[in-house]
Amino acid sequence: MRKFVYSVSLVALSFLVFLFSNNAFSKVSRGDMDACKSCHEDYYKSFVSSIHGKKTIAGAPINQEGCVSCHTNGAMHVEKGGGKGVEVFTFGKKVDPKEKSSKCLYCHKESKSVAFWEMSKHKTNGVSCTDCHSIHTKADKGLIAKEKELCYSCHKDIKMQFNKQSHHPVNEGKMKCSSCHTPHGGFGPKMILADAINELCYNCHADKRGPFLYEHPPVEENCLNCHSVHGSNHNRMLSKKQPLLCQACHDWSLHPGTPYTSYESFVGGATAGKNRQIARGCLNCHSNIHGSNGPSVRGLRFVR
Amino acid sequence: MKKINLILIFVLFFASVAFSGDFSGEITIKGRLDSVDGNEAKFYEYKNTGEGIFGSLRLNYDSEKYFMNMGFAVDNNFATLNGGSYDKFKYYLFYNEIPHNFTFKARTLYLGAGSDYVYYPTHPPTTNLNLWNEFDYYTKRKTAGAGFTLDFIKPLSLGVSYKRETKEGILPTGISAATPGGIAVELPYKVDNMTDTLMVNLDYSKKPVFASLVYQYSEFENDATYLKFRNPASLAASNRIDFVTLSPDNIYQKVSFKGKATLPLNSSINFNAGYSNTKSEVGLIPYYVTAAGSTNITLSDMLFDGRVRVFNYGIVLTSNPVKFLDAKVYYKYYKKKNESDEIITIDGANTFANHLFDYKKNNYGAEVGFKLPAHLYFNLAYSFTEIDRNRGDAPKNEDNLYSATLRWTGLDFLTARVGFERLHRDVDHKIPKLVTGDQAQANIVEQYVRRFDVARVDMDTYKAEFDITPMDNLSIGIGTKYKKANYEEVTLGLRTSRVNEFNFDVDYTPVKMLRFNAYYDYEKVRYDQFQRRYPALPAGNPYPFVGLQNATNYNWLAEPRNKTYDYGLGVDVKAIPDKLTLRLQHDYISSDGFSDFTYYNNAALVGGRNNENIDVRNWDDYRKTAYMIKAIYEATKNITCSLGWAYEKYVYQDVQVDGYRYVPAVAGTNGAYLTGFGKDPAYTANVYFASLTYRF
Known part of the structure; x- marks a missing residue:
């Protein structure tokens, strides 16, 4: 890392010295x-x-x-x-x-x-x-204004999304709209800087790229199936709150089809099912939801 | 970071000595004092923690031929240097850090949080939280990169860039101690990975042709591809080490081309094509841990070679043959081919292989824009998308998307837009063949389940926007959107969703010394989801409406809704013209969530439940209140001082963390060992800050 920084800096420095040694700047003609x-x-x-x-x-x-x-x-x-x-x-x-x-x-x-x-x-x-x-x-x-303010001035709904409790750090100045979008047009959907949504997300989230032994098809097809990437009221920028988000697809016998209500929370009156409507919900067990290389059904069900 | 700052200062020194051109810039010294009561991790979510004295520097050089911009900020851990010769070449270097803090002072029963092996010495693990170990959940991304573009070889242009991103920290993973069911165990895992990305692009641009060839190489290396841990579900005698898999190393390469040729009649043809290849290689583990020890499995190959290829291309014809007409027709193709190894697993009586998901997408469409009399613009668009996928329940989707937008700019002070969009999605629904599991159950329940990402849907969106500038010193923006989706054919799953949005902002400067700005946004989201609870077949008939319903076999409905609004008020008062400005800002956001649950069988309402008290009233409810007062004093033309105070209060209540317990029900099969991730994120913070900026 250190070598890399030094090397690049020295190259840049050499460039600067070379360039600015020619100081014959002409005045602008009116x-x-x-x-x-x-x-x-x-x-x-x-x-x-x-x-x-x-x-x-x-x-x-x-x-x-x-x-x-x-x-x-x-x-x-x-x-x-x-x-x-x-x-x-x-x-x-x-x-x-x-x-x-x-x-x-x-x-x-x-x-x-x-x-x-x-x-x-x-x-x-x-x-x-x-x-x-x-x-x-x-x-x-x-630009006639700072990039964020400029985009927000038309995309007021997106501004609101970024104000929500779970969001990408655009308001904090760690990302820009142009980190993901090209305002001048291209071939990708929603003017993104890639040919497909997942391709764009994997640029920063290369850990989700796999390929995994056991894949979760909606994840592989489109990250936006589960995430609202500008911002969400729900943690992890989920488009809906789990366990309902997961149950919308996974109605099955026993726990996938069971309602998790106020009674299944930490403060609820019942004791059964007490690990699905608490803490990270379904992810308490199915944490490898983006893909798994785990053994047998443990991998298949994303619990290893 | 210190080293990079030193390098930048070094470069600056040399540059300033060597040249006497047009330099400008500023140096800022900032001081900050924080007082945070409550959850510091949430307050500092994307900020570097800590208070103190910080500095930043910005330097710009500009001449007829050359330019250079340099900046770094110590509190933001950011540094950049870019420059070049106009029209000849450009270069850049940068360093950036993105912290992401989740939970500080989390607790775990394990030793070794932050390593790839967590362990507890005595079985069963203690539930005395005082004996658990503290650690922080956080990640930090550090990205350094450099690149250059050579334009002097026009009409060719060559660009090369390279960046290295490292990510470190601790995040939670979780496992069910036994499968299926069993207790949940939350585990802190080590995040330590690195992604190197190289991009080379060669462009040609000379009218009537533009062409660009890009090569991208990205390598992800994970220092921890497994987390080993002792499983609390193991018997005391069994000390077998369990494991959870983490992200594998991978290599991604892509070659892409995009080009454009200008045609007569103000038209152009645009083309792109891309080919990418993603590979991973993972050594598989042929056993899994059980309560009694472990179970060996037989794998057809101990090494999994993951390989996914993507091929895509698109062709777009745009035309503006006459002044009042714009048109675009396009065709796009995207194919993801999964060529990963098919691994056959023999686990007792179960033999199955991994499912290789892939898909291809065909998309074509047209857009026409008309410029009509009276400053009206009318756009019509149609798009058809067909997705064929290797997925049992929905092998094929067909989307028909229609949209129309009308824009009016007839008055100098008003721009109005109204729009409508309809998506009609058809699905070729099938009963999936299970990789493993109870096919008889699937044959029944899958008749009724439709998954929202592929389900047949009619989705309508209505939009209206108005930008009003009645006076030079007043601008108003109003927007509203209504979106509804009906998932037809869904018996079990998401059936409808509705979103209402309203946005408003205003900027008003009544006199030179006073400027107001304000905004207000409102959003209401509702959806309803119908589900069936049933025990394992054949004990109950899952048929949703006429079949048996009893205490363990019943229909239920969830109708969650979230009402969110935010507003802000800001005032700039030029108390002493050109000298002293006072800035006051207040921002507020509130989200109130509620989930209405209904059981359709009274026998299932046991243990004191009824259809009122099962509703969830704290469904990601939060409020954030912020105030800021800042005084900006222009001491001289070159020196600016500022002094201020900011206040932020965040309150969060949610069914999943309210009343948090680390060990909610140890003795039961559905208990958990948790670590406090996301627990009680509320905070109140006061920040006092001052800065001194010297501009030159």
Whole structure:
């Protein structure tokens, strides 16, 4: 581990020293943007300090037509004395989101991060690039807010899920929405960063990957059969509380088909069946529910 | 962690000496004093525990050609360095820790918690909790990685990344001391594993073509693939060591390709294909422990070679031929092939083999979007999915999914969306052939059982959302969703479920020095589940409605519901403009669960039970109340100080942990030896904090 960290750090350090030894940075040319600047100085400043104002990037707007690259019709706008939306393309709410995005995609047509934007659910639902990104910012990825807040601003129901008592640590800053989802579209379901749900989950939960001698088919097919991954009122992000979750599939003689009520709890009046509606419920015994290599029926029933 | 911080500081030093470019950043010193009364593990669930003085640093370098961002935070145990040359190359390094604390001061009758062998010296084990051993349930993930992308070889791009994740800690596993039934024994097992992941991707991007080839190699190594333990169900004379299996080592490899070609008429064809292979190898143990000793079994192979291959591809055609029309048609195929060893087990009179589950999925569909007059957008979608699986009860599912969404942006201050979605799932239901067990019983009961993940269902979802911005300083969001599912054909199992949701948020800045924000969310979830309790055949007839019902053979119904709501109120007051800001925040979440149980036979209501007192009123009930007051003082343009207090109170009541006992009924066959996992997570915490930030 130590060797790994040192090696990678040294490589990075060498890179930095090499790179920054060339310190001939050119100043941004204002070119024909003076007219824009005279009325919109704040926008101008934020633009030139952003990645889109880098002259070294061949396709950057500053090397194209400056402000007009995105807003178009600059001359007419000036001629008519300016004004919000007067003879100029703006990115207001009423403007067709496709048109807004097309301004970005004109330059980013070969950008691999948006290669599959046409397939994105965001595009279908009328989200445009500028709903999340600003050309006028130096922020990470040009996001207009912190990633979590940005996603929550539309996905209010998901925000609530993450407030629930059992959740992935997104609110704690240990994960991001983009740890699992690609907002720009792809081939996976729900815009996830994988071709299938389980494939995504196994990236972090490789211990569940098996392959096991005895498998639990719903587990192998889709983790979401039992888990609500954004958050749940029930422990372990279970979509329903056990033992009912398990009993919904496993009605069988004796304990799988027995009701576990208040009477079967620690404080209940009866003594029989006292290990199914207490502590970890069914998992008190069937703990290898994701798969087992145990012997005989002990493995088959996930109790070893 | 210290070493990584030192390395980062070292890099920073060199960078600052070598270059005189445009640096910016900030250094923060934080102090924190915690007072936690109650369950510390829940309060610190995803946090590094402890109070003290911490520091963080963020450094950004930006020039016409190059950029670099560096940051680390000691309290968060996080460090990152990324940079590169615009349009030429990028690199990154990172280190991150994710703690997950579950229960502190858990207790076990065993010695050796946190190792792969737990033991108690004297049989039977003592039930005197004072003599049990304390330990903590927690895990900690540590991930370190690095990667680079070379873009200067355009239109090609090469990316390589590598990460190593280690996970350590103690988690609970459990066993039934005898099978079937018997006492439950909760065991602490050692978590000590490592996952190495390497990814290489080669991309080509030049209009009209984009192509990407990715190779992923991931190796999971578990230091503890078994937990050995002494079984309390063993007779005193038998000192045979029992074991429970844990996750096996595995290797996962995947090669995938995705590409796109731009076509005339503003159209594109998109294609992906992937092939993956997952392997594990496990030495099997040919016996199991019983009360009297152990029982040997015969296995057709002592080594289990697990192997699962997945092949998938998809083709998507998108088109926007005219301004008012968007269309997408697609076909996707996914096949999981289980080529693991079939191991034949001979256990006394029982001979059986493991079931090799696999499946294939065909999915095709179309979406059409219309831009209509009056700023209306209308989307229609249809998707058909067919799943063929190697599973006895539901070898085939067919899903028809229809959806429609209408969006209106006719007013500058309002965006409205309404949507409807219907899923109709058909199933080809069969009576499964059991791997082992009572087939006669299956032939009867499986006529009535339908499992919710594959059962025939009609599921409707209605949605409406409104984003309102009546003034520049006021924005309001309102959303509501209703989802209902009817599982037709289900006699035994989940029959219906309903979800109502409402979400609201508002952000208002009436004057420059004052900003309010608030939110409110509400969710109600209900479902009903009909079940049959019956003794082993042929003692009773499990036929659910007209058959025999008596004290041990009866129908029952569970109708759980959870009402959850949360709200938050926040105020920012600029008490002294550009100098002093006061921030007040209050958040609250409450969930009230209730499960209504009904026995359909009075003879079964014994021991004081009736259909009222068997209901469960504490069904994952919890409340969390949080307050925060923070003062932020901008001493100078570069220096910011903050001082604050946060309060959090968490209360949790649940049928499964209320009145917790470590040994609920030792003498009975259904007793347990527990360890306190998840016991009483309530806490009250006060946190006092201060910070000083210098920006440059």
